[in-house]
Amino acid sequence: MTIEEQEKEITAEFEFFGDDWEAKYEHLIDLGKSLPKIKPELKTEDRIIKGCQSTVWLGAELIDGKIVYTADSDAIITKGMVALIIRVLSGQKPEDIVKANLSFVDKIGLKEHLSPTRANGLVSMINQMKKEALVKMQGN
Amino acid sequence: MIDAKKIREQFPILDQKINNYPLVYFDNGATTQKPLRVIEAISLFYKTSNANIHRGVHTLSRVATDLFEQARRTVAAHFNVKNEQQIIFTAGTTDGINLVAQGLSKSHLQKGDEIIIAEYEHHSNILPWQMWASENQGKLKVIPLKEDQSLDYEALENLITPKTKLIAVTQVSNTLGVLTDLEKVTAIARRHLIPVMVDGAQSAPHMPVDLEKLNADFFVCSAHKIYGPTGVGVLYLSEKWLKNLPESKPGGGTIKTVTFEKTEYADGALRFEPGTPDIAGVIGFAEAIRFVNEIGMKTIFEYEHELVQYAQNLLKQIPEIIIYGVSDHKAGVISFNVKGQHPFDIGTLLDKYGIAVRTGHHCTQPLMQHLNIDGTVRISFAVYNTKEEIDFFLEKLKKVITMLS
Numbered sequence: 001m002t003i004e005e006q007e008k009e010i011t012a013e014f015e016f017f018g019d020d021w022e023a024k025y026e027h028l029i030d031l032g033k034s035l036p037k038i039k040p041e042l043k044t045e046d047r048i049i050k051g052c053q054s055t056v057w058l059g060a061e062l063i064d065g066k067i068v069y070t071a072d073s074d075a076i077i078t079k080g081m082v083a084l085i086i087r088v089l090s091g092q093k094p095e096d097i098v099k100a101n102l103s104f105v106d107k108i109g110l111k112e113h114l115s116p117t118r119a120n121g122l123v124s125m126i127n128q129m130k131k132e133a134l135v136k137m138q139g140n
Numbered sequence: 141m142i143d144a145k146k147i148r149e150q151f152p153i154l155d156q157k158i159n160n161y162p163l164v165y166f167d168n169g170a171t172t173q174k175p176l177r178v179i180e181a182i183s184l185f186y187k188t189s190n191a192n193i194h195r196g197v198h199t200l201s202r203v204a205t206d207l208f209e210q211a212r213r214t215v216a217a218h219f220n221v222k223n224e225q226q227i228i229f230t231a232g233t234t235d236g237i238n239l240v241a242q243g244l245s246k247s248h249l250q251k252g253d254e255i256i257i258a259e260y261e262h263h264s265n266i267l268p269w270q271m272w273a274s275e276n277q278g279k280l281k282v283i284p285l286k287e288d289q290s291l292d293y294e295a296l297e298n299l300i301t302p303k304t305k306l307i308a309v310t311q312v313s314n315t316l317g318v319l320t321d322l323e324k325v326t327a328i329a330r331r332h333l334i335p336v337m338v339d340g341a342q343s344a345p346h347m348p349v350d351l352e353k354l355n356a357d358f359f360v361c362s363a364h365k366i367y368g369p370t371g372v373g374v375l376y377l378s379e380k381w382l383k384n385l386p387e388s389k390p391g392g393g394t395i396k397t398v399t400f401e402k403t404e405y406a407d408g409a410l411r412f413e414p415g416t417p418d419i420a421g422v423i424g425f426a427e428a429i430r431f432v433n434e435i436g437m438k439t440i441f442e443y444e445h446e447l448v449q450y451a452q453n454l455l456k457q458i459p460e461i462i463i464y465g466v467s468d469h470k471a472g473v474i475s476f477n478v479k480g481q482h483p484f485d486i487g488t489l490l491d492k493y494g495i496a497v498r499t500g501h502h503c504t505q506p507l508m509q510h511l512n513i514d515g516t517v518r519i520s521f522a523v524y525n526t527k528e529e530i531d532f533f534l535e536k537l538k539k540v541i542t543m544l545s
Contacts, residue, residue: 021159021492026543053484053500054517074514075482076544077489 003096006088014108024109025077032079035086038070049122049128054078055105058125060132066091067133071125081105081113081122083133095135102126142435142443144526150431151524161494164529169314169342169473169520170498171364174428178368181427184537185420192416194393196278197392208419211426212409215374218429219351219359224407226382228375229422233341234264236360236375239412240337241268242388244306245276248335253305257335258291258320259510263503265339269308285310289316290467293324300332305498307336311343312436315502315518316465317448317473319343326355335381341365345522346444346471348437351376363421367522368428371419375412382408388521391415394531432523440523444472447521451530458534464516475502477515481544483515489543490517 017024020082042059049056054075061068069090073079086105105114113122114125144391148154151173156163165173191200193208209224216224230236249255255269259282266280268405273280283301286292286420307329308321318429322338329336337358342348345359353357358381375384387394387405391414405411432440452474455461464475478486487499500515501508508514517531 025489025492029544033394054482055514075484077485 003088003092003100004133007102007107010084011104011107012086012127015100017030017095019082021109028084029076030080030112031083032042032076032081034072035079036070038072043072049124051078052122053122054121054127056082056121058128058132061087062139063092066096067094067136069129069132073121077113078122080138081110082125084110085122085129094133094137098137100131113139142523144524147435148369148524148526152176152179154524158494158496159492164493164495164533165497166434166519166521166525166529166533168345168522168525169365169502171370172345172367172522173524174367174369175431178424178427179538180373182420182424184462188422193419194363204419204468207372207423208417211422212238214426215427219349219374219376220353221376222377223349223382223483226377226379227524228412229417230360230373230375230412231371232347232364232373233339233360233362234373236358236373237264237270237337237339239375239388240358240360240385241272243385245272245448246386247384247389249278249305250305251276252278253436254281254303256281256283256296256299256304256309258283259285259311260289260291260316260318260504260507261308261310262314262339262341263505264341265308265310266506268538269306276279279303282353282506285507288341288467289313289465289511290318290469291320293321293328296325296328298330299336304334306478307334307341309336309379310339310341311349312467312471312473313504313507314342314466314473315475315504315507315516317342317470317475318465318467319469319471321469322354322356331511333488342473343471347441357381357444363425363428366425366428368425369421370420371418372425377412385412388410389414410426418512435523443523444521444525445470447525447527448472448474451519451521451533454530454534457543458538458544464511472522473518475518477513477516478541478544483517486537486540487516487541490533490536493539494510495533495536 038057038059043057047057048059055072057072059070069086071082071086072081105111153173189203190205190325193205212224212227218226247395270280283296284292308326311320326336335357338356340349340359340361345366357378361374394411394414395407396407450468455476460479462477483499487497490497498518502518
């Protein structure tokens with residue numbers, strides 16, 4: 001699936017909840033809980049993206065020309081957001097990742113989590129994901 | 141007695157919905173909301189009396205100067221300070237601490253000296269001293285906490301050496317709400333002839349503060365945590381330091397005469413107030429002081445204490461809750477965690493129910509390291525909060541815990 005198709009799928013998935021924010025957040029929490037564990041060797045000090053409040057660890061590996069991201073967070077809602085972003089960007093080509101605008105986050109009503117308060121580290125995580133993609137692109 | 145309903149009517153911001161729920165504002169430790177009379181005092185100044193102060197001969201300048209100096213007297217009386225020149229208007233608590241630190245570093249502090257602070261200090265009362273220490277081979281010493289997260293005053297005595305030149309402590313921990321026993325601290329300090337600076341950012345909003353009785357050398361607080369505007373604060377200097385603290389922020393308005401060779405500085409508070417101050421803010425702050433005095437600081441303290449006790453007892457009934465700062469001597473604040481949950485998640489979901497709490501390290505990372513946690517959820521009260529709000533908060537907190545587990 002392309003980035004765009006993934007975004008469409010997630011948007012449709014969240015449309016189902018309508019205005020029921022409690023159900024939406026319960027889903028987000030479930031996504032966070034089911035996020036595959038990051039490899040322990042990738043959960044290191046130098047891979048920490050520190051938000052003011054919650055912390056994110058990001059791993060990126062180039063496999064067959066595509067970037068496979070893995071990540072973790074100590075806060076479950078952040079982890080749910082991480083799961084969504086990984087679903088969209090992981091397994092994509094670096095050049096597509098760099099261009100991705102992730103507008104689906106706005107469409108599913110979770111834009112507040114990408115506000116630049118640096119509380120949760122998500123904005124920094126996305127920047128870091130794109131940076132990794134850029135580095136791997138130039139490495140090719 | 142507090143008529144919370146009548147008080148709430150004076151705070152327009154409280155009458156609104158956040159995420160379709162009535163706003164419950166429990167982040168008063170960060171900043172309090174402002175009563176209409178404060179907002180109107182600021183607006184009225186700009187509408188009718190705005191001019192620069194201490195300079196002009198024209199009528200508006202005189203009116204503005206009078207209002208500003210009246211505000212100084214209002215604040216001085218509020219803190220029971222006889223000479224209003226001992227009240228210096230700053231940009232806030234942080235600004236006040238930096239003024240003290242920079243002034244002391246010019247005369248009082250020598251290379252290799254030691255400064256004592258408490259383990260629960262806000263970063264604002266750590267960083268200026270740490271910076272001075274790192275530049276001057278000085279040492280920052282810390283009064284440790286006991287099991288109940290109150291200060292270990294016996295340990296303080298042992299920290300003192302002939303090189304100790306200042307004890308700088310907060311009166312109320314912004315994270316835990318725990319009260320410092322300042323009588324003990326000042327008694328020990330006097331015995332060793334060490335000056336004391338008190339950070340009153342979290343005490344001045346919640347309790348009567350009598351600076352004559354307190355007998356500290358320096359006291360700082362912020363207007364915006366006492367129902368006043370942001371960007372205004374108070375630095376109190378004892379008579380001795382009013383004369384002896386070197387000025388560290390030179391600028392317009394602080395002088396008697398200036399030549400290119402040298403400057404003679406003004407006496408009194410003006411020496412520490414360079415440039416055009418936040419005139420409207422200071423006038424708004426005086427109105428906030430009148431607001432709290434009409435209710436009475438003692439009444440406010442008792443009412444908020446009742447709210448803290450009420451909330452704390454209900455929180456204790458939830459088995460997953462861990463409360464920090466178990467000492468009974470507390471003002472206005474409760475910090476807690478939910479076992480196995482991140483404070484960020486709790487705060488995010490409470491916000492969805494219109495409840496504003498603070499989460500994180502509260503600018504007290506060393507305290508977090510001592511407690512071995514990353515952060516807490518903090519609720520902090522003001523005079524307009526009610527038991528009904530606490531009930532609603534607890535109902536939703538239980539819901540949030542269920543959602544997360």
